[in-house]
Amino acid sequence: MIKKIKKFLRKIIPEPIFNWYHYFLVFLAALYYGFPSRQLIIIGITGTKGKTTVTELVNAFLEAYGKKTAMINSLRFKIDKRSWENNLKMTMPGRFTIQKFLADSKRAGCFYVILEVTSEGLKQFRHKFINFDVAVFLNLQPEHLESHNNSMDDYCAAKEKLFAALKGPRKNIPIDHQIGKIDCYVDKKIVVNCDDDYKDRFLKYYADDKIGFAIKKENCDKVKNFYKPTHFSLSPNGIEFELNNQKFSSPLKGLFNLYNLLAALATANALNVPLGSIKEAMAHFNGIPGRFEEINEGQKFKVIIDFAHTPDSLKAVYQTIREQFLTKKDNKLICVLSATGGGRDKWKRPVMGEVAVKYCDEIIITDEDPYDEDPKKIMLAIAEGVKKHNKNYQIIEDRRLAIAQALKLCKDDDCLIVTGKGSEQVMVVKNERRIPWDDRRVAREEIKKLLSFKKNEK
Template sequence: MKPNTLIETILPLIKRCIPRNIFRRAQPLYHFLLAFFSALLYRFPSRQIKVVVITGTKGKTSTSEIVNAILEEAGYHTAVAGTLRFKIGDEEERNLYKMTIPGRFFVQHFLRRAVTAKCDWVILEMTSEGARYFRHRFIGLDALIFTNLSPEHIESHGSFENYKDAKLSIVRALASSKKRPRIIVANADDTYAREFLAVDADTKTTFALKDAEPYTLEKDSTTFSFMGSPLSAHLSGAFNLSNMLAGISFAKTIGVSPEVIRRALEKFHGIRGRVERVEMGQDFDVIVDYAHTVDSLQKVYEVFQDARKICVLGGCGGGRDSWKRPAMGAIASAHCDEIILTNEDPYDEDPQKIISEVLAGIEGADAEIILDRRVAIATALKKACTGDSVIITGKGTDPYIMGPNCAKTPWDDATVAREELTKLGFKK
């Protein structure tokens, strides 16, 4: 699914015609008008379909896919738009845009296509950046799931408060929706849940890890209880348990039965790029994960706390959130036995500078610098022994490594790991 080529050509020309200082002041109006005209062009499609938005710092993609799995098991026809893929009914394509939702015209066109395909529900991931550019405006929301909130995109938004307010603007869109009932599902374990629950909605539901007690977290599965029903899933980590509770709580709110939820979770075998296992017959774990925040990195490492860990760490992309680089290094040194620092998405920033800032946070662990990401992954795999865990983080399913002047190098961490394991003599 591609953005509207004509519109994508015209918009930059319009922006160039507006003096920069005037555009800066008129930006909110510009984005508002684009949001309105995109909805108008596609005849306000959200009025004809149910829409649930998932927002939060982490867990959006996993929660979206869990919700989709449950709704499909319940017999609903679904559409999904997010970081991983764009799916309408039985048709899907990988998201190659390096952004969760490419633009206002894109999302309205997507909604119109979902209506045409007679989908019952659309599941949308919505980021703070998307909200900042009004991509959520003129979408009539039926429901919103809030996963969690922690510092991220601070340099882009200017402050954590601005970042939080961008997220809250999505909840305010639910409050102003003319649809009924308006449902909000929020993570009660999160400090900011009350602020998200404070908006006007017809049904407010919370979830928390204590709701799943007693639960058992294994490195490749989770068993837990919910509302008296025993459940199990092929997902690992407390963060994924929280994501499952988000999906289950939403499903219960719209009337999906416990038996359908149980079947959906048992059939669900995880998500590409999210604690993704690379299996080529080796006697050690190879894990690919998108973890790109301090908290998410720590939680991935904790899943494999009993294993000797070799981590391939990029830290974070160039030109953004430089404050977290030493913190990422500190988390790696606290949890990993060997660390290989490598390139991720430097954009126009010096990769060596990025890595040196990550290195500043590393204490008490061996750290090796290998800028070539393929060589870094290959080196980590060669170091691994029986029972070890090689954990490759930062990119997940990202399709490119972004370099200077937005140069794109096609990339896939899991594919590269498989290729390098094959060179070592492993076969699936």
């Protein structure tokens, strides 16, 4: 009901007034909790893809070097050893939640705080009165454009607000050391993906240090330190690359994860974590729930759950499977895909269907988080992209039945990928009703049923 009232008020109240409302709430929250970020090292990570993985990697690299950390991302909240799920369906939570979190982090002695920063959060001023020290830009691709006047330029401008927030003075934070408390002067740092077309939009902002990473570019203007592997290899076992005469390895898969690794490495190294420590932590980082996560219940084919929910991210995961997992010509890629409702990114639905046509041998379109939209209309919109190319497909609205049917299509050494929800724990349907859900749990249950059925058949 409250959300419906807010939606109605948005229609009748001018946007500048709503902006002042958001700004006032942010100030009030920071004031109430005593502006805690002034005594913390705040790392903000933004981009379209990879934010959650990079926040987790940076956290792992800092912890491996003995730093106490706190973190907010789309998966969880974490303060030192305490961690709890983020079930808000909101990456950047409300201002009082964030400011309280920062105050709790400060009390716990977690001086390094890693925040996943979204364009919607920035648009609603949720970054205001948070004194950021490090801003990281990963990439920019079309997403949430309906919130940004259907303009990539406006979408980029929203992301830039994080980098504009580095303007504040350098902090002097007393940190515990073996010789007692020592002053830690914190330089402002920018870390940017130099392979991205929008890099210059972020490098134009002030920082004491500007750091770049890339796989394609040989160099990057305006950056002081540049991280580019001299060579790399991608395989079903993971990623290997060489950098600064050191060999790194990771169990993560795919080119998209190599970018994530480089972003986290550059960020941690900029915070004085040695490459040797990063190298060791990287080798032991096995990924995060629902991000290219393999489900193994003893079946003779691969099952992968991934959060991919844009055409570009679908292409990245499909391409990785095609190039690295399907080694025989007759191996098939079976795809279960869906799209979020609520009027979000309607443009992408048929485009996702077209991406599936290019890479998938079997396509099953299903329901995801319809909110107040008609699920059938969402699924038919995806199907429009498939029909353009006269490719066969199935529409199965019940997500469990869709996964079960996809499993039945799998033969030895095939690969099934279920995208859209990753490790999300709820499905949001009409009237904001939340139904408990987990793609990974459902996949495990349906695999066990299938294996039991086949065993009884013999």
